[in-house]
Amino acid sequence: MKRLLIALAITLPLVAQIPSPSQSLGLEIGKDRVLADYKQIRSYFRTLDAASPRVEVEVLGKTTLGEEMIMAVISSEENLRNKARIQEIGKRLADPRGLSDAEAERLVREGKSVVLVTCNIHSSEIASSQMAMEWAHALATANDAETKRRLDNVVLLLVPSLNPDGQQMITDYYRKYVGTDYDGGRLPWLYHHYVGHDNNRDWYMLTQVETRNLNRAVYHQWNPQLFVDEHQMGSEGPRMFIPPFADPVDPDVHPLIWREVNMVGANMAFRLEQANKSGLIYGYSFDAYWLGGTRNTGWWKNVTGLLLEVASARIASPVYIEPNELRGGSKGLVDYKATVNHPNPWKGGWWRMRDIMDYERIASDALLELAADRRQDLLRNLLVRARAAVAHAEPGQAYRIPRDQRDWPTAQHLAWLMAEHNVEVRQAANGDYWIPLAQPYSKFVLEMMEPQRYPEVRLQPGRDILRPYDVATWTLPLQMGVRVEKAALPQGTTRVTDIKPETKEVIARGAKLARKPRVATYKPWQPSMDEGWTRWLLDTYGIPVKGLSPQDVQKGLSGFDAVILPDVHKDILATGRRKDAPMRYEEALPPEYRGALDKAGAAALRKFVEDGGTLIAFGDACEYVIEELNVPVRNALAGVKPEDYTNPGSLVRLRIRPDHPVTQGMPSETAAFLDSPLAFDTTAPAANMQRWVLASYPEDEEDILLSGWIDGGERLTRKAAAVALTYGKGKVVLFGFRPQHRGQTHATFPLVFNALWWSVSAP
Numbered sequence: 109m110k111r112l113l114i115a116l117a118i119t120l121p122l123v124a125q126i127p128s129p130s131q132s133l134g135l136e137i138g139k140d141r142v143l144a145d146y147k148q149i150r151s152y153f154r155t156l157d158a159a160s161p162r163v164e165v166e167v168l169g170k171t172t173l174g175e176e177m178i179m180a181v182i183s184s185e186e187n188l189r190n191k192a193r194i195q196e197i198g199k200r201l202a203d204p205r206g207l208s209d210a211e212a213e214r215l216v217r218e219g220k221s222v223v224l225v226t227c228n229i230h231s232s233e234i235a236s237s238q239m240a241m242e243w244a245h246a247l248a249t250a251n252d253a254e255t256k257r258r259l260d261n262v263v264l265l266l267v268p269s270l271n272p273d274g275q276q277m278i279t280d281y282y283r284k285y286v287g288t289d290y291d292g293g294r295l296p297w298l299y300h301h302y303v304g305h306d307n308n309r310d311w312y313m314l315t316q317v318e319t320r321n322l323n324r325a326v327y328h329q330w331n332p333q334l335f336v337d338e339h340q341m342g343s344e345g346p347r348m349f350i351p352p353f354a355d356p357v358d359p360d361v362h363p364l365i366w367r368e369v370n371m372v373g374a375n376m377a378f379r380l381e382q383a384n385k386s387g388l389i390y391g392y393s394f395d396a397y398w399l400g401g402t403r404n405t406g407w408w409k410n411v412t413g414l415l416l417e418v419a420s421a422r423i424a425s426p427v428y429i430e431p432n433e434l435r436g437g438s439k440g441l442v443d444y445k446a447t448v449n450h451p452n453p454w455k456g457g458w459w460r461m462r463d464i465m466d467y468e469r470i471a472s473d474a475l476l477e478l479a480a481d482r483r484q485d486l487l488r489n490l491l492v493r494a495r496a497a498v499a500h501a502e503p504g505q506a507y508r509i510p511r512d513q514r515d516w517p518t519a520q521h522l523a524w525l526m527a528e529h530n531v532e533v534r535q536a537a538n539g540d541y542w543i544p545l546a547q548p549y550s551k552f553v554l555e556m557m558e559p560q561r562y563p564e565v566r567l568q569p570g571r572d573i574l575r576p577y578d579v580a581t582w583t584l585p586l587q588m589g590v591r592v593e594k595a596a597l598p599q600g601t602t603r604v605t606d607i608k609p610e611t612k613e614v615i616a617r618g619a620k621l622a623r624k625p626r627v628a629t630y631k632p633w634q635p636s637m638d639e640g641w642t643r644w645l646l647d648t649y650g651i652p653v654k655g656l657s658p659q660d661v662q663k664g665l666s667g668f669d670a671v672i673l674p675d676v677h678k679d680i681l682a683t684g685r686r687k688d689a690p691m692r693y694e695e696a697l698p699p700e701y702r703g704a705l706d707k708a709g710a711a712a713l714r715k716f717v718e719d720g721g722t723l724i725a726f727g728d729a730c731e732y733v734i735e736e737l738n739v740p741v742r743n744a745l746a747g748v749k750p751e752d753y754t755n756p757g758s759l760v761r762l763r764i765r766p767d768h769p770v771t772q773g774m775p776s777e778t779a780a781f782l783d784s785p786l787a788f789d790t791t792a793p794a795a796n797m798q799r800w801v802l803a804s805y806p807e808d809e810e811d812i813l814l815s816g817w818i819d820g821g822e823r824l825t826r827k828a829a830a831v832a833l834t835y836g837k838g839k840v841v842l843f844g845f846r847p848q849h850r851g852q853t854h855a856t857f858p859l860v861f862n863a864l865w866w867s868v869s870a871p
């Protein structure tokens with residue numbers, strides 16, 4: 109290898125000055141079973157920064173585990189010298205209030221297309237983190253006229269990994285087991301310290317530092333016009349999804365967003381097909397309605413966002429797909445065959461990380477090509493969308509977050525969140541926050557503040573409606589339990605950008621407890637994002653918590669006051685595999701990561717409660733508790749068919765019992781996030797037990813749904829949503845909804861904290 113490097117240095121001095129990632133790292137990037145880890149990727153981009161006048165590395169911030177999160181800025185030497193001016197133009201066009209037409213047109217002519225590409229937010233979808241190095245190297249070294257033209261017109265912001273901690277975890281695990289029976293197998297824990305795959309559900313709530321780091325670069329610093337997020341999907345369907353997106357579409361998003369999405373997507377598919385890449389699909393699976401993903405949130409903030417999804421290998425190990433294993437079964441491709449949105453199906457065979465990198469690279473280059481071709485259009489369209497958002501708003505109208513309300517610290521948190529999004533937030537002398545509607549992000553503000561009504565789209569007369577991709581709601585005032593009202597913006601408010609929420613009442617109350625609860629959550633080897641969110645919640649509010657493996661639980665729980673079973677299916681808790689799984693086959697994990705609660709774990713949990721512990725179950729885990737502990741509760745929706753009841757995740761109204769420690773400080777009514785088919789019937793217990801219905805659904809179906817979409821909601825009427833019980837010397841609390849869902853449901857956080865406080869109090 110060394111000799112080769114010397115030879116190259118003699119014959120090709122330019123290349124030697126700017127080494128390729130393979131040369132620089134001493135690894136053959138893109139080869140089967142070879143991966144660069146995050147530390148190597150970061151160091152390679154530092155090498156490029158030092159060697160090339162076309163590459164500059166910006167530090168976005170620190171990750172959850174303290175790693176440096178980077179973004180490469182790649183453009184012509186001249187553009188990089190003018191970085192500040194290019195950012196200034198982007199900012200001015202993104203918020204064009206007060207800008208004359210003539211000045212705007214001058215800026216459009218002077219400005220550059222700013223294009224953001226983010227890789228590898230989902231850590232097992234790893235090819236893009238490797239592709240990013242090769243792409244950056246090619247852009248840094250190319251001397252052809254076309255590449256130079258692109259770099260003269262475009263500033264590329266390239267994030268090689270949006271989750272560096274997870275990239276490192278996946279690479280370490282992969283290297284440990286490569287060449288063994290577990291080669292390319294899945295990680296037995298989350299690929300982010302807290303949230304795993306849900307890191308791409310966080311882009312309006314900004315709970316994670318990685319999300320906030322990128323959010324600042326996008327909406328406070330660079331204001332890109334195009335944003336492409338590179339993912340991977342399953343191995344047995346189409347090779348690559350490239351927008352246009354699938355239905356439904358949110359009619360509030362400016363239509364120029366969809367026109368630009370489709371134009372960029374069409375150019376990508378065109379270049380891929382020219383290069384003989386088969387298996388491209390559009391109008392598939394991923395919709396134009398859901399708000400939570402990286403680039404999606406941008407649609408409401410006037411940024412054109414695209415998602416790319418390439419079929420996966422087994423991390424860096426190749427996979428062979430038999431033709432009969434190729435299948436449809438998703439929205440937009442019911443059967444695996446040629447259709448207008450999938451005209452050239454892939455025929456099966458070997459599929460490797462190198463293939464994924466090649467598809468991604470062609471699409472990424474096609475993005476730069478289009479961004480260079482359409483530079484002025486992209487800048488002008490951003491201006492058009494921002495102006496339309498301002499003009500669309502009712503003049504003088506605003507959202508008021510009154511100082512006088514039940515939970516002021518959470519109201520402050522909402523104001524902080526909006527300011528973090530670079531939404532204009534103002535404050536009056538009496539402390540009220542005001543969010544004026546006539547601002548460039550008005551569509552985003554409306555989307556976050558108002559209830560959602562899912563658009564019911566049918567693709568053929570009489571057929572079923574298209575189901576939501578993810579949850580069907582995100583209304584912040586409801587989720588957070590904050591009173592917000594529309595009113596006329598008063599005189600004399602001032603813009604605020606630095607808001608520091610005070611301590612929540614329930615946390616302040618907990619700080620005064622005589623004894624702090626010793627808390628554990630159950631951490632199955634089938635990683636649970638809800639478990640991660642639970643740890644995130646407790647860490648964030650300063651409550652120490654320990655994650656327990658199945659083996660830890662089986663050893664006994666005498667050292668804890670409260671144990672939380674996160675929202676995990678009862679079969680996964682009991683045995684580690686679902687009885688209703690479509691395929692019985694399941695890959696084995698290494699021996700140290702096997703097992704579930706089994707009989708010994710169930711017995712340990714029962715003993716823990718009988719001896720005085722408090723067992724708290726979220727969502728699906730309630731069914732496990734109902735089965736394993738003899739409690740006078742049943743799930744009235746157990747076994748309900750999807751045609752009789754469907755709820756992808758909506759906000760529902762709960763009536764709260766006032767006189768119980770777990771409901772202390774709660775209002776008489778709250779919004780709660782419900783997704784699983786769970787609603788309780790209770791019955792009067794024997795004399796050795798007490799039970800309290802803590803929360804229940806209204807009697808009238810009309811009163812239940814607050815935001816989102818539920819089919820068959822009448823089945824919830826008069827049912828219990830949360831139940832507390834005594835059990836031996838201990839206690840059980842069942843939350844049939846998700847009280848800490850994705851760190852968003854501040855309205856129901858107090859129920860979780862109160863249940864923990866209850867664990868160290870008398871029943």
Ligand SMILES: [Zn+2]
Pocket residue numbers: 230233339340
């Ligand atoms: Zn993904």
